[in-house]
Amino acid sequence: MLERIEGKHAHDPLFDKIMNKSPRFVSVPGPVIVGAGPSGLAVAACLRQKGVLSMVLERFSCIASLWQLKTYDRLRLHLPKQFCELPLMGFPGEFPTYPTRQQFIHYLESYAQKFEIGPRFNETVTHAEYDKVTGFWRVKTVGKKTEETVYRCRWLVVATGENAEAVVPEIDGMGEFGGDIKHTSFYKGGEEFKGKKVLVVGCGNSGMEVCLDLCDHSAKPSLVVRHTLHVLPREMLGKSTFGMSMWLLKWLPLRLVDRFLLAVSRLTLGDTARLGLDRPELGPLELKNLSGKTPVLDVGTLAKIKSGDIKICPGIKKLKRHTVEFIEGKTENFDAIILATGYKSNERDMFSEIDGFPTKPFPNGWKGECGLYAVGFTKRGILGASVDAKRIAEDIERCRNEEAVENVD
Numbered sequence: 001m002l003e004r005i006e007g008k009h010a011h012d013p014l015f016d017k018i019m020n021k022s023p024r025f026v027s028v029p030g031p032v033i034v035g036a037g038p039s040g041l042a043v044a045a046c047l048r049q050k051g052v053l054s055m056v057l058e059r060f061s062c063i064a065s066l067w068q069l070k071t072y073d074r075l076r077l078h079l080p081k082q083f084c085e086l087p088l089m090g091f092p093g094e095f096p097t098y099p100t101r102q103q104f105i106h107y108l109e110s111y112a113q114k115f116e117i118g119p120r121f122n123e124t125v126t127h128a129e130y131d132k133v134t135g136f137w138r139v140k141t142v143g144k145k146t147e148e149t150v151y152r153c154r155w156l157v158v159a160t161g162e163n164a165e166a167v168v169p170e171i172d173g174m175g176e177f178g179g180d181i182k183h184t185s186f187y188k189g190g191e192e193f194k195g196k197k198v199l200v201v202g203c204g205n206s207g208m209e210v211c212l213d214l215c216d217h218s219a220k221p222s223l224v225v226r227h228t229l230h231v232l233p234r235e236m237l238g239k240s241t242f243g244m245s246m247w248l249l250k251w252l253p254l255r256l257v258d259r260f261l262l263a264v265s266r267l268t269l270g271d272t273a274r275l276g277l278d279r280p281e282l283g284p285l286e287l288k289n290l291s292g293k294t295p296v297l298d299v300g301t302l303a304k305i306k307s308g309d310i311k312i313c314p315g316i317k318k319l320k321r322h323t324v325e326f327i328e329g330k331t332e333n334f335d336a337i338i339l340a341t342g343y344k345s346n347e348r349d350m351f352s353e354i355d356g357f358p359t360k361p362f363p364n365g366w367k368g369e370c371g372l373y374a375v376g377f378t379k380r381g382i383l384g385a386s387v388d389a390k391r392i393a394e395d396i397e398r399c400r401n402e403e404a405v406e407n408v409d
């Protein structure tokens with residue numbers, strides 16, 4: 001009788017609660033990897049190459065959810081393809097220097113297929129704790145229908161990304177504003193904004209490119225710039241700015257490379273401060289190293305600011321039904337607001353009561369205590385994640401071999 005009722009009410013959370021149904025337990029012989037983005041896939045592939053099978057847990061129903069679900073249509077990699085490859089498999093030769101979003105997604109799908117990575121989808125990791133007595137991690141997930149599973153594993157690799165959650169600032173009067181307000185993670189393209197006045201808040205790479213996209217769709221964008229920022233051309237002297245920087249850093253100190261980058265940017269882009277974009281005191285690479293703040297790589301937005309197609313505005317003071325009041329006291333009407341205010345990571349929520357999650361910066365940040373690892377948290381994009389992934393796979397393999405020897409002894 002109970003079986004019949006259970007069948008009928010399968011996945012009914014209320015029923016589970018009434019029946020006091022306990023979570024499912026799964027024992028995983030290899031490492032558990034949380035997140036099926038580029039970082040998680042890279043670790044799983046490196047492990048598989050060493051003959052270590054892992055289990056990848058992903059909260060959405062696809063791999064690379066950031067790229068598939070939360071990015072805009074016109075997005076391309078900003079860095080040349082050789083700096084965005086995952087370990088063990090390069091991009092197809094026919095891909096352009098800056099692959100499109102679709103091409104990058106296709107590459108990741110092929111990567112997962114090649115290394116036979118089949119993540120468990122719709123499993124959100126909510127909690128992870130280390131059991132000192134048994135020497136195993138307990139990783140709790142919640143499924144689509146709130147069903148709970150506890151995975152037990154010896155190694156835990158956190159690959160949930162630096163962009164796991166959208167940062168949505170609280171702006172005075174936000175509830176009162178009559179137009180659409182959306183974060184860039186929900187922005188696909190500018191069609192719906194044709195002829196509309198749109199205020200883009202935040203001038204990182206997303207905000208800058210969304211403004212350009214809005215221009216291309218005959219919308220009228222304004223951009224809120226409340227602090228200083230570095231804008232560099234995506235390419236200088238016929239080479240990618242990123243590639244050029246990496247090459248120069250082999251020979252010159254960072255500050256000299258920064259001076260070079262700023263001199264060439266001044267020649268090609270002009271004085272950005274005259275457009276309302278003041279530069280920080282620190283150079284672009286020094287700032288990136290110290291704070292993680294990525295310089296904006298210009299793909300055409302600056303020309304639209306120069307031509308007046310994109311207006312620069314100061315910080316917002318408050319919103320009213322149709323208007324935005326800026327900190328200087330000026331007000332202006334807008335039809336919609338796009339929050340290009342960035343992202344934050346979520347991994348700390350899982351480890352609320354536990355020590356051992358790596359806090360040290362690169363190059364040691366990838367390894368924690370008790371078989372815990374972190375991949376993709378060094379603010380060095382896909383290239384940084386690939387470096388982490390290789391180290392983690394090597395470390396896990398070494399641990400396994402050591403344990404195997406100990407067991408024989």
Ligand SMILES: Cc1cc2nc3c(=O)[nH]c(=O)nc-3n(C[C@H](O)[C@H](O)[C@H](O)COP(=O)(O)OP(=O)(O)OC[C@H]3O[C@@H](n4cnc5c(N)ncnc54)[C@H](O)[C@@H]3O)c2cc1C
Pocket residue numbers: 034035036037038039040057058059060063064065066067071075076077078079083084123124125126159160161162163164206346375376377380381382383385
């Ligand atoms: C618009 C945009 C463009 C970018 N372009 C570049 C670029 O050109 N070059 C570059 O090097 N970097 C770029 N980056 C940086 C970006 O961080 C990397 O591209 C890359 O996606 C990072 O991979 P990741 O796997 O670490 O994180 P993500 O791609 O964010 O993947 C993390 C995965 O973990 C899953 N997850 C999160 N929390 C949980 C949980 N609790 N339980 C289960 N699963 C979970 C997520 O759903 C996601 O699928 C860009 C970032 C953005 C936002």
Ligand SMILES: NC(=O)C1=CN([C@@H]2O[C@H](COP(=O)(O)OP(=O)(O)OC[C@H]3O[C@@H](n4cnc5c(N)ncnc54)[C@H](OP(=O)(O)O)[C@@H]3O)[C@@H](O)[C@H]2O)C=CC1
Pocket residue numbers: 075076077078079169184201202203204205206207209224226227228294315316340341342343
């Ligand atoms: N093609 C590509 O490769 C692309 C790469 N990216 C990458 O994705 C990551 C995320 O980029 P992005 O989404 O631009 O996020 P970022 O974190 O880089 O930028 C967020 C911006 O929002 C501003 N901001 C935050 N809160 C407020 C507020 N309350 N009022 C006004 N301004 C605010 C910040 O300015 P402040 O300094 O004032 O805090 C900053 O300029 C980055 O690593 C970026 O390089 C993004 C787009 C394209």
Ligand SMILES: O=C(O)C(=O)Cc1c[nH]c2ccccc12
Pocket residue numbers: 078079242288294295297379380381382
């Ligand atoms: O897009 C990003 O944020 C990246 O992390 C890529 C990246 C890493 N280091 C940089 C230095 C300059 C420009 C982009 C990057």
